[in-house]
Amino acid sequence: MMDFSPSPEQTELVERARAFTKEFIGPNSMRYDRSGEFPRDICREAFNQGFMNPHVPAEYGGSPHSVLDHCMVLEEMATGCSGIATAIDANGLSQYPVILAGNDDQKRRFLAPMTEQLMFSAYAVTEPEAGSDVSRVKTSATKIGNDYVLNGIKWWITNGSVASWYFVLARVDDKPTGFIVPADTPGIIRGPKEINLGQHASNTVRVTFEDVKVSEKDRLGDEGDGFQIAMKTFDHTRPGVAAGANGIAKAALNIALSYAKRRRTFDKKLISNQGISFKLAEMMTRLDAARYLTYKAAWLFDQGSDNAREAAEAKWFAADVAMNAAIECSQVLGGYGFTTEMPAEKLIRDAKIYQIYEGATEIQKMIIVAKLMRMREVH
Amino acid sequence: MFADLRRITARIAEKFKRRFYGRTFNCPVCHFEIAIVDAGKNRLLVCPVCGVVIDIEEVYGHAVPVVLEVELFRPQPKARVHPLATHAPIGLYPFAVLGAALLMVASMARPFVPGLEPMLTGAPVLADATLVLLVLSVGLSVVTFASGLWDWNRRYRRRSYRQIRLKIAFSILFLLLGGAAIVLHASGAVFSAGSGLVDLGSPLSVTLAAVELALLVAGMVVIASLGHVGGTLVYGK
Numbered sequence: 001m002m003d004f005s006p007s008p009e010q011t012e013l014v015e016r017a018r019a020f021t022k023e024f025i026g027p028n029s030m031r032y033d034r035s036g037e038f039p040r041d042i043c044r045e046a047f048n049q050g051f052m053n054p055h056v057p058a059e060y061g062g063s064p065h066s067v068l069d070h071c072m073v074l075e076e077m078a079t080g081c082s083g084i085a086t087a088i089d090a091n092g093l094s095q096y097p098v099i100l101a102g103n104d105d106q107k108r109r110f111l112a113p114m115t116e117q118l119m120f121s122a123y124a125v126t127e128p129e130a131g132s133d134v135s136r137v138k139t140s141a142t143k144i145g146n147d148y149v150l151n152g153i154k155w156w157i158t159n160g161s162v163a164s165w166y167f168v169l170a171r172v173d174d175k176p177t178g179f180i181v182p183a184d185t186p187g188i189i190r191g192p193k194e195i196n197l198g199q200h201a202s203n204t205v206r207v208t209f210e211d212v213k214v215s216e217k218d219r220l221g222d223e224g225d226g227f228q229i230a231m232k233t234f235d236h237t238r239p240g241v242a243a244g245a246n247g248i249a250k251a252a253l254n255i256a257l258s259y260a261k262r263r264r265t266f267d268k269k270l271i272s273n274q275g276i277s278f279k280l281a282e283m284m285t286r287l288d289a290a291r292y293l294t295y296k297a298a299w300l301f302d303q304g305s306d307n308a309r310e311a312a313e314a315k316w317f318a319a320d321v322a323m324n325a326a327i328e329c330s331q332v333l334g335g336y337g338f339t340t341e342m343p344a345e346k347l348i349r350d351a352k353i354y355q356i357y358e359g360a361t362e363i364q365k366m367i368i369v370a371k372l373m374r375m376r377e378v379h
Numbered sequence: 380m381f382a383d384l385r386r387i388t389a390r391i392a393e394k395f396k397r398r399f400y401g402r403t404f405n406c407p408v409c410h411f412e413i414a415i416v417d418a419g420k421n422r423l424l425v426c427p428v429c430g431v432v433i434d435i436e437e438v439y440g441h442a443v444p445v446v447l448e449v450e451l452f453r454p455q456p457k458a459r460v461h462p463l464a465t466h467a468p469i470g471l472y473p474f475a476v477l478g479a480a481l482l483m484v485a486s487m488a489r490p491f492v493p494g495l496e497p498m499l500t501g502a503p504v505l506a507d508a509t510l511v512l513l514v515l516s517v518g519l520s521v522v523t524f525a526s527g528l529w530d531w532n533r534r535y536r537r538r539s540y541r542q543i544r545l546k547i548a549f550s551i552l553f554l555l556l557g558g559a560a561i562v563l564h565a566s567g568a569v570f571s572a573g574s575g576l577v578d579l580g581s582p583l584s585v586t587l588a589a590v591e592l593a594l595l596v597a598g599m600v601v602i603a604s605l606g607h608v609g610g611t612l613v614y615g616k
Contacts (some may be wrong), residue, residue: 018439026440027402079439254438262434262445336446341405343441 006072013069017076020049025080032084032201033346036193038162039084039201040118046088047118051077053111055092055099055236060107061115067236068298071243075291078247079254082350083201085244090158090202092240093123093358094167096233097178101221110165110180122163124154124181124207125230132363134169134176134230139209141170141177148172148179148219150187150212156357160205161190167220168209175224179214187212198349238311238358239298242318245354246290249322252329252347253283259333276332283325290318309371316364319354326351392604400541404435404442410616414541415442425450427540428615454533461526462613468523469606471516472557476595478509482570483588486577502575510564517557520602524550542608549605556598563591 006014024042032039046052054070056062065073070092077085091114098110113119130136139152150170157166166188168179181188191206220229257280260271270276293314300307326347330337337344355361372378397403400414409429418424418435425432432448482505489495527550531543563569569587571578578584 022437022440024440026437027442029441080441251439251441255441255443258436258438258443259445262436262447264447336407339407341407341410343443 010069010072013065014072014076016049017051017073020046020051021076021080025077025084029081029084029201029346030343032081034200036195036200038203039087040162042084043088043120044118046077052088052118053091053095053114055095056111056115057099057107060112062111066298066302067239068295068302071239071294071298074240074243075247075250075294078244079251080247081201082244082248082354083199085247086158086199086202089240089244090123091119091121093158093233093237094121094163094165096236097123097167097220097229098180100232100236101178101225101229102180105217106180106220113164119164120159120162122157122159122166122207123233124157124160124166125169126154126156128153128155132360135227137169137171137176139168139170141172141179141214143172146216148214148216150179150181150209150214152209154207154209156194156204157207159203160207161193161203166207168214169226169230170209172223176226176230177223178220178226178229180218180220181209181212181214182218185212185214197352198346199353234358235306235308235311236301238315239294239301239307241354241358242290242294242297242311242314245315245318245322245351246287246294248347248351248354249283249287249290249318249325251343252322252325253280253287255343255347256280256283256329256332259336270332279328279332283328286321286324290314290321293317309368312359312364312367315354315358316361316368319351319361322351322354323348399545402437402442404444405616406431406433407444407446411611412616417538417540419539423447425538427535427538427542427612461523461530464519464523464526465606465609468516468520468553469602471512471519472599472602475509475512475516476599478505478512479564479591479595482506482509482575483577483592486579486588489576490579499574499576502570503573504575506564506570506575510561513557513561513564517554517561520550520553520557524554542612546605546608546612549601549608553598553601553605556594556601560591560594560598563587563594 024045028039028042043052050063051073053062054065054073057064074085074089077088095111095114098106102110110121114121125134125137127137127139129138139150139154141148141150150168152170154160154166154168163183165183166181168181169176170179171177187210189208189210191208194204194206196204220226260276260280261269263270265273271280293310297307297310297314300310326344330344330348333342333344336342339345359367400412402415403412404415405412406426406429408431409426411426411428413424413426415435415437418433422434422436423432424435430450430453431446432450434445434447436443482502485495485499485502489499527546531537535543569577569584569591571584577588
């Protein structure tokens with residue numbers, strides 16, 4: 001049986017997220033976009049309302065949502081501002097490796113405190129010469145006694161300068177290995193905030209590791225497990241990234257619709273012109289298609305099924321839909337869509353990153369093709 | 380240090396503004412910051428700076444203004460009494476504050492700096508001059524206030540704008556603060572008529588001097604805010 005209707009609990013959750021977005025995120029999106037300040041006050045409110053750390057298991061103090069529920073919440077938040085939504089949600093990317101491969105002691109030390117007070121963590125994998133090709137990471141971890149000594153540079157680390165701990169991928173004798181590294185460990189140098197094209201509210205920095213000593217008990221899994229942990233994390237987080245892109249597409253559609261229904265041109269409402277109304281129809285259809293891909297990928301994960309292909313499809317498609325919707329929104333607004341006083345230009349800047357981070361669009365297509373190559377026929 | 384001070388002041392001003400204005404958006408034409416609540420139930424408002432008629436709607440917390448019309452032939456203030464009058468109180472008031480502050484500093488330094496005595500012969504004149512400046516500044520602000528109300532009636536057609544509400548509230552506050560400072564100063568209870576200085580031996584004089592200083596400083600903040608808000612109404616963002 002297929003059922004597309006959300007449960008009463010999901011409806012209630014989405015309504016709460018929508019109210020939170022309209023009250024705290026949307027009205028402040030321009031301000032944080034212009035200042036580039038980290039939205040700590042909004043994160044605190046999100047924490048108090050239970051929207052942060054939705055992945056932490058109940059035995060470690062969390063009140064976990066399914067990935068599908070989380071995607072629905074994230075879509076609402078990203079409709080307000082995808083930069084602020086990223087700041088609120090980025091903990092999940094670093095928490096998931098611990099959930100996936102951490103032992104009980106690691107989960108108690110690193111996950112449980114995050115449910116008690118507002119804290120941040122960061123996923124430190126990307127390096128200046130290793131982005132989409134994660135296997136190229138050069139950060140080294142040298143075993144000395146019961147400790148490892150880390151050296152290397154991690155680049156474009158979301159939440160990097162506010163994190164209390166990092167998930168770090170480093171090489172132990174050429175074996176990619178995951179570590180949990182407390183941020184106050186001597187030798188960690190956090191760089192300044194990067195001035196990116198969009199998502200200005202999200203904190204992205206360089207983190208340098210210089211002779212950083214990490215205890216053996218903070219290694220995740222065995223030596224050499226790191227690559228698998230890092231990649232498996234994306235099966236969990238990619239539907240969420242797609243949901244963020246859907247939020248941008250939804251914001252673009254709502255803004256374009258609101259404008260087209262009220263702006264008058266040639267003695268009639270803008271929406272009465274087919275050239276404009278068809279754009280809105282296309283935006284709505286693409287958004288629905290992206291949503292169904294996203295929800296399917298999330299649902300598969302919740303069922304415990306392999307969702308690598310569906311997550312890649314959702315992430316790629318939703319990112320393109322968001323980019324297209326933002327550009328079309330700007331087109332509907334005409335000259336006003338090109339000014340910084342209207343939200344359309346921000347959507348274009350924010351949408352671009354969805355085609356790049358957590359695996360560029362081309363990487364998603366490689367994943368899909370890799371799965372296709374193992375199929376005899378597609379059903 | 381000055382950068383820190385500016386940042387703290389800007390943060391306080393921003394918090395106050397957000398509390399008083401509520402949610403705002405920028406006019407897409409002149410970039411003037413307008414409170415959404417000024418639009419009322421019909422969602423329409425006229426930008427007080429550039430005169431465009433805006434239909435404002437909030438979508439997921441995003442303000443989406445749509446320009447529907449331009450209000451042409453807006454009456455200009457005749458003789459420009461308000462812009463001219465407004466600079467007199469703003470120009471004179473800081474010197475009154477400076478005069479009072481100098482007299483208070485001199486009163487405190489007098490017992491500790493023996494060489495200061497000959498320079499204090501002019502203190503009664505400074506005290507009188509300070510009073511004259513205060514009376515002129517606060518008195519002329521009545522003219523400013525009245526001409527501002529006239530402009531609001533003519534140019535802005537008595538439309539409710541948060542900026543104008545703030546200006547009216549702050550003008551009344553300034554008159555109260557300035558009036559109280561004048562009464563204190565003129566009573567002779569703060570600066571004695573003979574020496575022109577605060578009698579440090581009298582706890583009442585010292586207390587009243589502190590009150591006058593607080594009134595003057597508060598008045599300074601209020602009049603500076605009035606000038607800033609008025610400036611945005613003329614020049615936009």
